[in-house]
Amino acid sequence: MLEKTNRLTLVEQVALQMESLIESGKWAVGMRIPAEPELMAELNVSRNTLREAIRALIHAGLLKTKQGDGTYVCSASALGVVLQKRFLRSDTLQTLEVRHALEREGAHLAAQRRTSDEANELLLQLERWEAAAARGDMDGFVTEDIRLHQSIIAASHNEILIELYNHITEASQDLITSLTRYEAGADFMEMHRQLVEAIVGQESDRAVAAVHRYIAESKAVLDAKGGERP
Structure with a gap:
C-alpha cells in the first residue's frame, strides 16, 4: 500500500520553479535557459538535483537539449x-x-x-x-x-x-x-x-x-x- 505524502522532493520543487518561469513567459519558447552554474547558484542546489529537474522537464516536453549548444524551451506549458x-x-x-x-x-x-x-x-x-x-x-x-x-x-x-x-x-x-x-x-x-x-x-x-x-x-x-x- 502506497502512503500519501504532501512533501515535494527537492527535484520536484526545482522543476516546479522552472516550469513557472516557462508558463509566466520569463523563459519564452525558443529561449536557451541559463547555464548550469548560474542556475545552481540561483536555486542553491547541486548539479545532480538541477540535472534531474531538467530531465523531468525534458520528459514533460517543456525543454529540449541541443548537443553542444544548451537546453531550450520548446513549449509554453505541460498542458x-x-x-x-x-x-x-x-x-x-x-x-x-x-x-x-x-x-x-x-x-x-x-x-x-x-x-x-x-x-x-x-x-x-x-x-x-x-x-x-x-x-x-x-x-x-x-x-x-x-x-x-x-x-x-x-x-x-x-x-x-x-x-x-x-x-x-x-x-x-x-x-x-x-x-x-x-x-x-x-x-x-x-x-x-x-x-x-x-x-x-x-x-x-x-x-x-x-x-x-x-x-x-x-x-x-x-x-x-x-x-x-x-
Whole structure:
C-alpha cells in the first residue's frame, strides 16, 4: 500500500520553479535557459538535483537539449504538450467537434462580457481578416483568422477557456490552416461577420448560431474530402 505524502522532493520543487518561469513567459519558447552554474547558484542546489529537474522537464516536453549548444524551451506549458500528443491520435472530425464546443461557448460568453474596447478590436480584427482575403494573401488570411478567433475567446473573460483554446489552436494548427485556406469564400466570410456583429451587439443566441453555421460548413468540407484533411 502506497502512503500519501504532501512533501515535494527537492527535484520536484526545482522543476516546479522552472516550469513557472516557462508558463509566466520569463523563459519564452525558443529561449536557451541559463547555464548550469548560474542556475545552481540561483536555486542553491547541486548539479545532480538541477540535472534531474531538467530531465523531468525534458520528459514533460517543456525543454529540449541541443548537443553542444544548451537546453531550450520548446513549449509554453505541460498542458500544451499533452494536447499536442493527444491531437496527433485524433481524427479531424473529433478535432473539429472540440473546436465547435469551445468556440460556441466562447462566442456565447463574449457576447455577454465583451468590453467596449474589445468590441472595437474585434471589428478592427475582422477588417484585417477581410482585407487579407481581398488581396489574396492566404498566409495572412489564415493568420488573421486565428487571431480573430483568439480575440473572441479572450473576450469571454474565462481564463481556463482562453488557455485551453490557445493550446488547442496550437495543437491543431495544420487542420485550421488547411480548412481556412479552402473556406475563404463569400458565405464563410459572411458567417464570421455575423458572428462578430452579434458579439458587438451582445446577441448571444445570434453569435452561437453563427458558430454553428461555419462549423457545419467546415464539416461539409471534411465530408467532401472523405474525412481527410483538405
